[in-house]
Amino acid sequence: MSVLRSFAADSGGRAYLVSENMLGGKNSQFDRILAQIAAELRSQYTLAYYPAHPDDGRYHDIRVSTRYGYYVRARKGYVGGKS
16 A cells, blocks of 8 residues: 555555445445545646756656645656657
């Protein structure tokens, strides 16, 4: 699970461990996870920019911050494509 969480975090996502005993009745842990995912999907934003050298083939770190210190979950970087 730690590897899956690491992959998810690197891409700006999140991983959840779900087991059969979580699938119980109303207000189960599974229902709470689904509600959390739905709330996140309703509050997502897409940011884009155009790098100065888009096709350099190198890895570039990305850091997203806010003026008021809010938490931002985003991918950690990207590799510039080679044409």
